[in-house]
Amino acid sequence: MPNRTSTAAxxxxxxxxxxxxxxxxxxxxxxxxxxxxxxxxxxxISTGAIFRDMFETDDPIGAIAKSYINRGELVPDxxxxxxxxxxxxxxxxxxxxxxxxxxxxxxxxxxFDVMLDDLNLTLDAVINISAPDELTIDRIAGxxxxxxxxxxxxxxxxxxxxxxxxxVCGAPLIQREDDMKETVRRRLKIYNDLTxxxxxxxxxxxxxxxxxxxxxxxxxxxxxxxxxxxxx
Ligand code: AMP
Numbered sequence: 001m002p003n004r005t006s007t008a009a010x011x012x013x014x015x016x017x018x019x020x021x022x023x024x025x026x027x028x029x030x031x032x033x034x035x036x037x038x039x040x041x042x043x044x045i046s047t048g049a050i051f052r053d054m055f056e057t058d059d060p061i062g063a064i065a066k067s068y069i070n071r072g073e074l075v076p077d078x079x080x081x082x083x084x085x086x087x088x089x090x091x092x093x094x095x096x097x098x099x100x101x102x103x104x105x106x107x108x109x110x111x112f113d114v115m116l117d118d119l120n121l122t123l124d125a126v127i128n129i130s131a132p133d134e135l136t137i138d139r140i141a142g143x144x145x146x147x148x149x150x151x152x153x154x155x156x157x158x159x160x161x162x163x164x165x166x167x168v169c170g171a172p173l174i175q176r177e178d179d180m181k182e183t184v185r186r187r188l189k190i191y192n193d194l195t196x197x198x199x200x201x202x203x204x205x206x207x208x209x210x211x212x213x214x215x216x217x218x219x220x221x222x223x224x225x226x227x228x229x230x231x232x
Contacts, residue, residue: 012040014039014040014042014096014228014230015040015041015042015095015096016042016094016095016096017040017042017096017098017124017125017228018096018097018121018122018123018124018125019036019042019096019097019098019099019123019124019125019126019127020098020099020102020103020123020125020126020127021033021036021098021099021100021126021127021129022126022127022128022129022195022198022199023128023129023130023131023213024130024131024133024136024188024191024192024195025136025140025184025187025188025191026131026135026136026137026138026139026140026143026184027129027130027131027136027139027213028129028131028139028213028217028220029100029101029129029213030046030100030152031152031158031217032127032129032217032220032221032224033046033098033100034152035221036098036224037098039230040096041095041096042095042096042097042098043091043092043095043096043097043098044097044098044100045084045087045088045091045097045098045099045100045102046099046100046101047075047080047083047084047099047100047101047102047104048069048100048101049100049101049150050083050087051065051066051069051075051083052069052150061079061083064079065079069178070177070178070183071183071186072178072182072183072184072186072187072190073186073190074104074105074190074194077105077107077108077111080102080104080108081108081111081112081115084102084108084111084112084115085115088115088116088119088121089119093119093121096124103198103201104194104195104198105194105195105197105198106194106197106198106201108198109198109201109202110201123205123207124207125207125209125227125228126202126205126207126208126209127209127211127224127227127228128199128208128209128210128211129211129212129213129220129224130210130211130212130213130214131212131213131214132214133188133192135214136188137181137184137185137188139154139157140179140184141179141181141184142154142155142156142157143175143176143179144160144164144173144174144175145173145174145175145176146166146168146169146171146172146173146174147166147171147172147173147174148166148169148171149166149168149169149171151166151167151168151169153166153173157217158217160173209224209227209228211223211224211227
């Protein structure tokens with residue numbers, strides 16, 4: 001991932017915020033996550049990115065995860081919960097975090113509650129960004145990622161300065177295998193069947209914020225800022 005620069009917000013109360021961001025693939029969750037971690041100086045904990053990093057090493061779990069990911073299926077909960085617990089236990093308790101892509105089903109949400117409890121941590125915000133399926137499918141079809149640092153672009157909405165080349169590190173941009181249309185449909189079905197019910201898990205919590213992600217990225221960002229109470 002690109003290096004993060006801290007801003008004034010990183011020294012504010014937002015620097016310790018513990019956030020979960022949810023939403024279907026293609027809703028703009030990744031872009032919004034990057035903006036929040038930049039603004040607040042918090043850690044980005046993306047289970048998808050952790051698995052993709054594991055591909056690069058000889059980690060046997062990476063090889064197992066890859067077979068699920070390339071089919072657009074969820075990696076089994078026992079593997080996923082274990083890597084989250086390991087990552088969370090390394091987290092500086094004085095620094096906030098943003099979970100992106102976890103929890104992804106009710107079983108993970110319940111396991112996450114136990115992990116947070118064990119570490120004496122509480123969440124400050126669960127942000128759910130939603131948009132209709134057809135819109136998110138189109139957005140994903142144009143998504144490109146850097147083959148080296150993982151920075152995310154879009155052929156229409158977030159073009160790199162030089163076509164096909166990452167602005168951050170100069171490596172070639174690629175289309176993720178699991179961003180192909182058929183795989184995306186499968187991922188969306190899984191999202192609707194398994195992940196959307198996780199919102200219900202948090203429905204009685206005062207920190208659940210439902211955000212409309214069908215407008216521009218800027219609209220989504222503004223709605224998130226309002227929900228978190230960040231002054232303009
Ligand atoms: P993402 O980058 O969040 O879209 O995740 C890419 C892929 O990684 C997903 O389609 C899943 O195959 C896998 N993955 C990421 N997070 C999880 C999770 N919490 N549980 C199971 N599989 C996951």
